[in-house]
Amino acid sequence: MTAPVLDIRGLSISYGTEAGALKALRDVDLEVGEGSIIGIVGESGCGKSTLISAIIRLLAPNAQIVQGAVNFKGRDLLGLSSEQMRALRGDEISMVFQDPMTSLNPTLTIGRQMSDVQHRSTVSRSEKNACSVMMLERVGIPDPEAQLKRYPHHLSGGMRQRVAIAMALMAEPSLLIADEPTTALDATLEVQIIHRLKELQREFGCSILFISHHLGVIAELCEEVIVMYAGEVVESGPLREVFIDPKHPYTRKLLECDPARIAEPTRELPVIEGSLPNLVNLPDGCIFKDRCSKAEARCGIEPPKMSGDGHRAACHLLDHFQETSP
């Protein structure tokens, strides 16, 4: 793999709350190679949103970066001034949001918003419009010229998300962060958007950091996947290996819960028993031990470290496994 576009090392972020510091992210490592599509999967509250807010440096005011580094093309994003950071946003790094119904300004036309995104370019208005038309065409919007005069409420959800993707790709970014871009869309549109995103990624050669809790979408799109649980990365590796041979008990349970995997008709969908641990007062040992059916004595004492090469996981049972099968 070539030098990574985005390289996050040991990132820890806490939120100041009345109960104390809520440790939303702990020692997160993440690498996004050039031109690759990385998926991040995990349930609500696992720190996905905190992670992307940290990358684009738009964290909530009570968030504090405890330690770690976020390197983007060799520059430490955490050390940049807010002006330098703003220059990167929408240029080198851009983002697609979850809900296309709310991520466009309802009072401005599509054309106006598309040319607004090109605020750094000095070309004339008509040239900006030409760029917008071209971009809308590439994301698969029919009759793009007519759309420029429309307002967001004239378009359907799928159309709006395409517009949002077009806006994000306008500056040909090196990194596109997609925060559950298909969650608010229906299933048929989801597939269309995913395929379009994959095509565009090939055309533009950008890297994509794709956040989702939908395993099927991740499987369709990504080459590598990172599984997060309660603010930690518990497993990471090439998509096929993680999905076919999950090493961490959490990943295994997550896959079991995917409705697409259920073979026999059942009244009750499988769930992972228990709930997320309290992130203000972290339990000792493994973060997942309370919900893990295979937890041993040492899981309650010592936190497991990420181990493995390529396909990595943080679980004590892994050593066990490796010890017993040399």
Added chain:
Amino acid sequence: MSKPRGLIAHTWSGLKKDPLGMAGFVLVSFILLLTILAPWLAPYDPLDVNVHNRLSGPSAAHWLGTDQLGRDILSRVLYGGQVALKVSLVAISVAMAIGLLLGMLAGLGPRWLDRVLVIGFDTVRSFPTIMFALAIVALTGPSLNTVIGVIIITSIPVYARVVRTQTRALRQRDFILAERAMGASTGRILRDHVLPNIAAPLFILASMDVPAVVGMEAGLSFLGLGVSPPTPSWGSILNDGYSYLRNSPWPIIAGGIPLIAVTLGFTFFGESLRDIFDPKLRGKDR
């Protein structure tokens, strides 16, 4: 998909469906027209004294009669409208501009700034307007500029609070976050994204504020705190007529009707605008 409509076309078609709003619009346009054209429409000089013909009723020569100095009341009412218009135009636009600025600062700025500004707004609003005006006039002497100044100071919080609330609601919205993620500066976000979203409520507020401002000017002038005689103002016409109510009711009637017409016209028009631009509020406060 419907063809996108312009703002004016949208307003017009909305007004056509609301007879009361249309009546308000017609009344407002009529008053504005009369006031602007006052120098050409007024049959006499509003300051022309004719003591031989004082306190006369309506006649062919003086449609609304004459006051205690024999001045033509119709001419005075028309010119008085210019005072009312000038005060409301200047006071509302200045108060709106300052209120917009302070409201955005409070809505988007750091928390301490927000607190300080809100305390400021509440302090100003807690003053009784007339008492405040009396105090200012005692310091500076009565003049039209004092009236405008008092109205501006007491109206700023009205606009600032609306702007602050709207801005705070907007900053939570995804598209503002999306703009930030696209590298937009705070100034750009305020200008291009917050402003268009709060413009409609602001203009509705302004149109509803006109009667209040006109009434305040008339009230202050009635009390002798506003325009100095012999400049005609609806308030001073009322005050002149009040002293001679036993002799002739016409000055009171002539001075009162435009006030009522302005209040009704702008209120109906403002409510109709609000219904057109913000259907969520339809039917409230009625």
